[in-house]
Amino acid sequence: MLTIIAKDALRARIEKASGGKQTVLYTAKGQPSHMNIVPGWRLEDIAPGLGQGLHPAFIVDGHEKREFFYGSYAGTLSDGELLSLPDMPAACRLDFDMAWQAARACGQGWHLSSNAERAALMLWSHAQGCASHGNTQFGQDAQAPGEKGVRIDGGACGLDGGEPAVLTGSGPYSWRHDHSPHGIADLTGNLWEWQTGLRLVDGEVQVIPDNNAVHASASADSRHWKAICLSDGALVEPGTVGTAKLDAPTDRKDGNAGLPVWAEKIGNRNGMAGSNANSPGLLDAAFDAMRADAFGAFQRLAMLGLAPHARTGSAEQVYLRNYGERIFLSGGAWYSGAMAGQRTLCLSHPRGHASTSVGARPAFIL
Template sequence: MTVTISMPDALRQSVEAASGGVNTVLYDSKGYPSIMCVVPRFNIEDIDPALGTGTHPAFLVGGIQKSEIFVGKYLARIHDNHALSLPGQDPSASINFDNANARCSAKGPGWHMMTNAEWSAVALWCWKNGFMPRGNTNYGRDHAQTYETGRRQDGLAPGLAEGTARTLTGSGPVSWYHDNTPAGITDLCGNVWEWVRGMRMVNGEIQIIPDNNAAETDADHSAASPLWKAILQNGNLVNPGTANTLKWNATGVDGAGNPQLATSVTSQSNGETAASQLYKDLTAAGGVTVPNILKVLGLFPHATSIDRGYLYLRNLDERLPLRGGYWYNGVTAGVFSLYLNIARSTSSTTIGFRPAFVL
């Protein structure tokens, strides 16, 4: 199976010309096009020297440094069992983690569902560049800038609090694009929550697949995969279940009912309730050191200037991550939002996903 990424056709030429080369068109194993945003490699110290040095993990796949990654400009729309990134589409939703993952991997070598490492790279880039994208966070409009609207797939008016208020991909203003230009990645804030791969939580323990190895098309993301690693306070990666690995504790740990980072779980939500907190206000339990890897991967705030986003937490059993928020999350939606409440089998009209590609 092969994939063509450089076909000099009229569509690709027009997309690249219109975006100054920031966007391109990639073709999958069935020849279907997807419009992708090219994200060039950057170093961690380019974002904040306090976070360390070296290449951001999103650009390290299988021990090889990549010059760029390709992120779907638009939320995925499934066609012929392939996840496409195209404008003016109702984003595919009501899909669980494994099925969304499979719709991306089916596209051929290099294709995958967007990873948490890739998502964090884009979110950190947004913060560094001083612009946090807005989006569909209030039934087809932005909750704060209510004049910013998109085209609802259900045909109802923006702001009308009924119906299924997904907006068509790319139908919002440029402030809904990650770089505040028409060439940016759309809908990272609101519209639908997005599955990402390469990260999970098991009974509170934070687990990742190292670097961006989760971007390998055939990377094993099953519950029993040997690729999962837990994290110590010094940032070292160890086998899950090792003593004193970093965990998210649920309600009540800080005395105010907010979740905290800890090295042992003393409070688990019972499967019916969940903890939540503004992402920028998250704290660590007394004596716990927060390694830079958590901040670099968007799992713990690196700055208090992040003005949108929440952590939602149910630290019971395996929980797979969602990012970004959906159409009625208001201020709790944002590029740093992280939802760790649900199992991989969950599907909802509020949950979608996005394809990505690494050469």
Template structure:
């Protein structure tokens, strides 16, 4: 897509990045710095996959040439999501608020979808570079010399038991956020300053287009085919217009009363049904207890069950090996909406393949944000 209006800001950004970045304006004229992601085929990722466009580039059956992803985790100005550098990302935002800040910008704007996130994660994996990021209180756990610009006057000691506190209302929280895009090139998805920043850590990011209902996996699409139909409504406990993948997240063990740090025994597993709900006693009273964790790369399927290929295409199932220690958190009761990337305290569990499916849409926290995307319609 070529933009005919070349204002000074857009010209400067496009010239500096060789066209990899641009500036888009919403319906009130607010600017956002965006990364242009060109279309690629599934077979470009794995030659055994179909030679079809990745689902991120199919919208309501229409094949599109490129998508525009916020270069930075978003802030909110005038009720609209903006992608701007060197900002404290918007946090304390639930799913519906995040989605609303994006759609308020005008036609084509939307909360980044899981299909779009997956396309970028798979591209990184195929190209042999998984971005580092702020996953260790301002630094990367595997490269402590890599730092972003701190937001608060917290003390970086690399000692989890000696971190400074920030007063946040009546509560005290460990805060390790850094300014958007303030890290080195290795914190961008393509290992250059012109990529997408902070997909590994800093704050979790809500994404649209994926949800669990009592463990069953639903995605954007039509006719049983995954697509990037970002205008699909995402109402509580409503799957009208969504693709039923026929796959569930189940547990490797039956109900369990052993609990440490809110995690119950067993691991998430892909299954054709849900046999073992992940709660300790009663899902109506175990408000925060009853989730399971496994490294994303270690996720397996129940013996005899072959999950649909779309789960790999959408980075819900590992596409192969070499994904690092990125984590997968799952609850398989109630409605659960996805968070991706991890936050500043997750260490090796954060990363571009990290996926959290244990949150209700009402969840809001100091390490939870989002980013917008744009597709011309």
């Protein structure tokens, strides 16, 4: 039975130490999970220019939520449940459906972290001036090599080989979303993390509206998926004429087709099996044009972390394949270097992909 209110010693200690920023929730099997409490915020307060009202992460089935709970640490597997625990090797080799099921196994309200939640955290961190840091170079930060975590294999940070992922939360405070001792750890680098609620299908961007992905089916044939009209940002049925798609400016079989562009039709297939499109800049090149020509779509895409809310000068990366179904992975991994970050988009892998650099994170909403 899920315990939310019980004030056991562990929960009381975590809440006191963090000043109420973190808590411990218990799963259906009674296992503890360390969670950050993320209070609701309004677009006009944190991301001016993207509209008014609560960010979509705080809306489920039309109901406004005061907060959601986000795993303080990347997920670990225990007895079939996806938990958030400190100083642990994060679970990897999870495909999307395995991660989704392990998060749901924790009980009512538990879910795989969603893109809406990831976008809300990213926009909030940017507004606070908290730059993305993390394990992006084999146990250390590529741009600040003095920032190190504890590698799982005990190896020296910065050296390739072995198991260069770090124990959850073992890095410095700058590796947390608010640069504080009690922030959310490792959103940048370490492991790519599956997110529910966002995918590409033959290049068409599809989302599950608001934060409905916390309980809605994300199966390939789910009726909950919606596309985004490129002219005004309206949510429409997939396959509708004029929806937002990520196209490649040239047709390159090696996948390195240049900076992706927003389009109503796919003109060039981006790569072939075994290749990725590696495109620095996270669509910044289309920033001014989209704001001028398709402001409604820009607002929708920006609030979901798919278009830059503002120019940052950073160069997070976009990976995509615009054929077949591709499920979203966020953040980068231990090898991503300066291209890792909370804005990094990986939309190149199918739901069955699993590797040592891919993990997941639990979240909870009442």
